[in-house]
């Protein structure tokens with residue numbers, strides 16, 4: 001028996017509006033196409049907004065690391081700083097330690113120690129300890145659209161731990177049962193970071209997505225009277241033009257991490273907390289004179305929805321200019337060909353939104369997707 005309708009919501013990480021239009025991505029299938037406004041931050045900021053329809057200051061997610069001296073669950077990792085750096089700076093070793101920590105604490109979310117020095121761990125907490133795609137995963141306690149689906153309708157949800165091939169396969173096998181499906185495809189982000197937006201590998205990856213999605217919609221049409229495809233991304237991608245090392249000059253200042261200040265240097269945003277007023281003066285003075293970015297004002301943070309209660313993601317934020325990569329930082333050590341997490345208004349930043357049918361109004365930004373996911377629920 002054929003089911004009446006499938007609404008298929010497909011997420012492709014880092015498929016920017018510019019990239020999709022440059023390649024005419026699924027031009028014939030997606031008749032509605034529009035840029036989708038993004039947020040300041042990374043997938044760790046954007047995905048909770050997609051799930052809840054709320055701004056970062058409301059759902060409480062921005063970056064993975066934040067200052068929390070009294071509550072740091074990572075404190076016991078600090079003795080690892082005495083181990084040889086050649087060992088503890090290796091990606092594979094850090095990945096392995098991250099897995100052990102996640103297991104020991106029962107973390108269900110995406111947990112990675114990245115390049116954060118072990119001596120800094122005693123002062124930091126981690127935002128995504130719980131799986132944000134499961135109930136109760138959002139720090140601010142908000143329900144997600146998936147909670148609404150769980151309560152009302154047969155649905156399918158990809159597992160973000162699985163490969164794209166596996167997620168496509170399990171949805172294909174499930175066709176006929178769910179009335180709504182959330183397909184999670186996140187592998188292109190890494191290809192873009194590695195090779196840049198104009199690489200042949202990016203074109204190949206887009207062609208692969210086109211083939212897979214055409215096939216999926218085709219198969220779905222055999223099971224449903226109507227198939228509506230919505231396709232969107234969280235952010236775009238900017239080619240990196242230069243690296244900026246903030247870490248070395250910061251470590252050379254006559255200040256002590258954990259005593260005078262605490263810092264987390266993400267790829268495009270450096271955030272600082274001050275334990276002594278003198279440290280704030282010195283760091284502020286230094287950053288005001290560094291070319292390649294600017295200090296964010298309270299007004300800018302408010303406009304970005306990143307004015308977090310108690311400044312818990314940082315008392316001072318320094319944002320990189322588009323194309324500048326903070327490297328080496330606390331998250332990445334190696335240079336990348338492309339990055340995101342710049343000014344959301346920059347032409348490279350918006351994500352893509354597309355639908356397989358005419359729409360009178362398209363979502364303007366990530367927070368508007370929530371209403372689309374929940375439209376017409378019983």
Ligand SMILES: [Zn+2]
Pocket residue numbers: 014189190193340
């Ligand atoms: Zn990325």
